[in-house]
Amino acid sequence: MELIDIKGVGEKKLRYLNKLGIYTIKNFLEYYPYSYIDTTxxxxxxxxxxxxxxxxxxxxxxxxxxxxxxxxxxxxxxxxxxxxxxxxxxxxxxxxxxxxxxxxxxxxxxxxxxxxxxxxxxxxxxxQSKSKFIGNILPQYHLTDGISNLDLMKFMKNLLDKGSIEETLPSYIIDKLNLISYEEAIKNIHFPKSNELLFKAKKRLAFDEIFYFQLLAMFMKKDNEKYLSFELLDETFEFIKSLPFELTDSQKKVLDDIFLDLKSKKQMNRLIQGDVGCGKTVIALIASFNVIKNGYQVAFMAPTEILAKQHFESSKKLFSKFGIRIKLLVGSLKAKEKLKINQEIENGEVDLVIGTHSLFQEKVIYSNLGLIITDEQHRFGVKQRLLLSKKSDNPDIMVMSATPIPRTVGLVMFCDLDISSIKEMPTGRGKIETYFVSENYEKRYMDFLKKEILKGRQAYIVCPLIDESDNLELQSVSNLYKKLKSKYLQNIEVAFIHGKMKPSEKDEIMKLFETGKVKILISTTVIEVGINVPNANIMVIYNAERFGLSQLHQLRGRIGRGQYDSYCILVSNKSGELLRRRMEIMCSSTDGFYISEQDFLLRGYGDVFGYRQSGEQNFKMVNFQNDFEVLKFSKMFVEKILKEDKNLQKAKNKIINQNLKTIVKSINSDIIMN
The missing domain is CATH 2.40.50.140 (Nucleic acid-binding proteins)
Structure with missing residues (x-):
């Protein structure tokens, strides 16, 4: 059955469903409501x-x-x-x-x-319409122009009335955990017959999500005789000695973990976590050096072109004396350039390829891929790592995150990864002071900002949206630029940048900022990762209430990268006890591990990882705070099943095997995120 076969869905409505990311019946069934209205x-x-x-x-x-x-x-x-x-x-x-x-x-x-x-x-x-919705608990869906909530309710009701929905779990799991059937869960998540059944539907669907997530993750970690093993070379230690700085004790400890992984006959699946600016990238480059000198290629994947280009420039500097061939592969390159680089990668003429999601593409064929590194792990997830890992026979995998992960989350969400933490910061950096103020104080903090600019420093000003919204009273980049430029910054070089700009435009503005020609950069969260301008020591964040603490900390990490004392000013006109507590945490601590844990306790994992801002949420139904018992049961079942039936060949696991194959098949046909 196709979407177009649902009663009421014509070609026009089909296009609107596609805009919501709904392309298949499965997509639609899993397009869960974000809220409900009780009209009973x-x-x-x-x-x-x-x-x-x-x-x-x-x-x-x-x-x-x-x-x-x-x-x-x-x-x-x-x-x-x-x-x-x-x-x-x-x-x-x-x-x-x-x-x-x-x-x-x-x-x-x-x-x-x-x-x-x-x-x-x-x-x-x-x-009340013919569909008789009023008198029930009604779903509320996220919408787009051209399609109403009533449209989605009617389409969903017509779909659910059409036929049965296949079960996704074997009966022995359903019975053991006292779960309702998948069909009953889907029907009650969209049209709950009672609040009790809505609760049971959420529990069942949360279990399904985390169970198959963990199963896929554990499958990626299974032992295999084809895993690579790399010799630890003297030349690698010569490279470490050539670095223009001394590694911290914490970096050395993490490097020991990585070296053990590289030498072992098991695949490395390691998460390197640490605060912004703690030196994760250089650890990744040392591992890359050793793998390359063993005769293998390395793919280094970043979430944005800005960050990919920065890794490209820094690796060129560090590797300049060691004969390592490096290429940058990003979406903004011309087709002719991409073709040439792809040929060089396939022919083994590239040792280290740095890029974005372009590294996933089918056209990219590696000659001898030995190590995959993904930066900002939470922006890729298991699915994307699986796509890249299929480019070679079980390459080692290293993922990095500047969002320190609470242990409770890490146990479940990253069950396929061993975790190493860098908890020590490099010496010689200025301290960061953080303040929380109302926008009524704008003149005072803008005067302070101008004084720092006159001393030769630079500044970031951050806001959450690109354009004005009638629904959210938030600053937009273009309007904020016009207002601040005309009111306070008439004689200062100011530029603005956002994610919808062409890569070439963003690159040009970033170069002007990095070279100091632009003194103040007004931006969305596109500067959240990868921007390294040691001279920038001021950051003003408007509508601070709209960000999770971990994302505020990530943004703040763009300053304090040089020798100068730095200042982060969080601005909000909102009030309330929760906001006050959150801002107190930001003002009192610069410890990313502590802030991440507090963010998780206050708001849940979606904000810890920035998913709510970026739209890249891994789970639709799982809530790590409310569902942690469910998550533990899921992990227990996954481990027990794979121990007894590692290839899922037993009759009782037939449903699991079929569903896992469907998931892997859908991954292979996924449109990779921008």
Whole structure:
């Protein structure tokens, strides 16, 4: 069955579904609601004591008003409930409502009640349709222009009424954990029959998500005779001695872990975590050096072109005397350039290739790939690592994250990875002071910023959105640039940058900032990773309440990279106890491990990893705080199943085998993230 076969979905609506990332029936079934509206309890007029949205059963008595004022048509009805108490119903610019609503008819409806004097007025209520939604718990979906919540509800109901949904787990797991069936879970996640069944549906779907995630991860870690083993070379230690700085004790300890992995006959699957600026990249380059000098290639993958280019430039400097051939492979290259680099990689004429998701592409064929490094691990995930690892026979895999991971999360989310932590920062860096202020203090902090600029320093100003939004009172890059430039920064070189710019435009602006020609860079979170300008010592972050603590810490990591004392100013006009606690944590600590743990406790893993800002959430249903017991059970089952039936050939695991194959197949056909 295809999406177009669902009753009501035509070519036009199909395009809108595609815009929401819905391309298949499976996509649609897994397009879970973000919230629910309970319309099961019908309110009488006498029961409405507070303004709010409710369900009603009302009899229409008459049309009170139907006229046009300026550009607005107002239509009002008089209605009564079963107790004969009256209210008014009002619609704006609904030209057909008088044909829909008939006098002396009783209607079920749902809408917002307001008090106009002593009269209850219900504003533009939704009437019960043939689908009979009102009187139930209704799903609320994320939308796009051209498709309404009612559209998605109707399409989903038509799909669920069409036929059965295949089970995804064997009965012995379902029975052991007392889970509801997959079909029942899907039906109740979209149209819950009760709050109890909604809870059970969430539990079941959360288990499915983490179970197959862990199973896939553990499959990647299975022992295999084809794993590579690398000799630890004297030349590698000569390279370490050539570095223009001394490694910290923490870096040396992590390097010992990596060397043991490289020498072993098992595949390396190691996560290197550490605070921004702790020196993870140089550790990765030392490992790369050893693998390359053993006669193998290395693929080094970064989440953004800016970061990829920075790794390219720094590796060229460090490897300049050692005859290592390095190429940069990113999406913005011309087709002719990509073709040439791809041929060189296939012919073994490249030792180290640094790039973004371009390294995944089918056209990229490696001659002898021995090591894969992915920077900012949480932006790729198991699926993307699997795609790249298939480019060779079980290459060693190293992943890095500047978002320190709470142990509880790491145990489950990174069950396929051994974890090493760099907890020591290099010497010779200035301290960072952090302050939380209201935007009412704008003149004071902008005057302070200008004083630092006059001393020769540079600054970042960060805001969360590119364009203005009617729904969110947030600063936009272009508007903030215009306002600050005209009000405070008339005689200072200012530029702005955001993710929707062409790579060439971003590169040009970043070069101007890195060379000091641009003094202030106004930006979205595109500067969150990979920007290294030691002269920049001021950061102002507008709408700080919109970011997770770990992302604020990542952003703050762009300053304090030189010898100068640095200052991070968090700006928000919001208030509240939770915001106060979060900002206190940021102002009192620069320890990324502590901040990450607090972020997790306060807001959950989605914000720890920045998924809510980036839209790259690995899980739709799992909540690490609420579902941790489920996650532990899942891990236990995965380990037990693979111990007893490592290739999933037993009859009782047939469903698991089939589903895992489907997941791997979908990964192979995935459109890789930008």
């Amino acid at each position: 309890k019908f309110k009488k007029i006498s029961e409405i004591t507070n303004e709010g949205s409710y369900s009603y059963k009302l009899k229409i008595i008459s049309v009170l008003e139907n006229k046009k004022l300026k550009n607005i048509r107002i239509t009002k009805f008089l209605a009564i409930d079963e107790e004969q108490n009256s209210c008014t119903i009002v619609y704006y610019n609904n030209y057909f409502i008088t044909k829909t609503i008939k006098e002396n008819e009783i209607y079920e409806m749902y809408g917002k009640a307001k008090f106009v004097g002593k009269t209850v007025e219900i504003q533009a209520p939704t009437l």
